[in-house]
Amino acid sequence: MAIATVDGIEVDDSWIKQLFGIGLTPEETQRAQEAATAYASACAQAEAEAQQAKARLAQHQAEARANRCKKCGGTGLLPQYAHRNNGSCYRCGGTGEAI
Ligand SMILES: [Zn+2]
DSSP: OEEEEETTEEEEHHHHHHHHOTTOOHHHHHHHHHHHHHHHHHHHHHHHHHHHHHHHHHHHHHHHHHTBOTTTTTSSBOGGGTTSGGGBOTTTTTSOBOO
8 A cells, every 4th residue: 555655656554664674574574684684695795706806806917017028017119119120129029028
């Protein structure tokens, strides 16, 4: 049964019960608590996965830095030698990777 209209949406008393936990039966209370627990668990898992992804990214970045040519910094180009071989790095042969 609609008891109010919010932004064109009819809100019935079951919404109010769910939103504010008012007048819930013990079964409804348990379901709401289980849903809240499951939601919190999913959030914690998502947060843990995000942390793992950040750690993997940091590791990849560190590896990429370690594998960069020290002469050109990984660009494969030396602008100061643009007049010779189009500025291709002579140390890494233009690959940008450490040798
Ligand atoms: Zn290089």
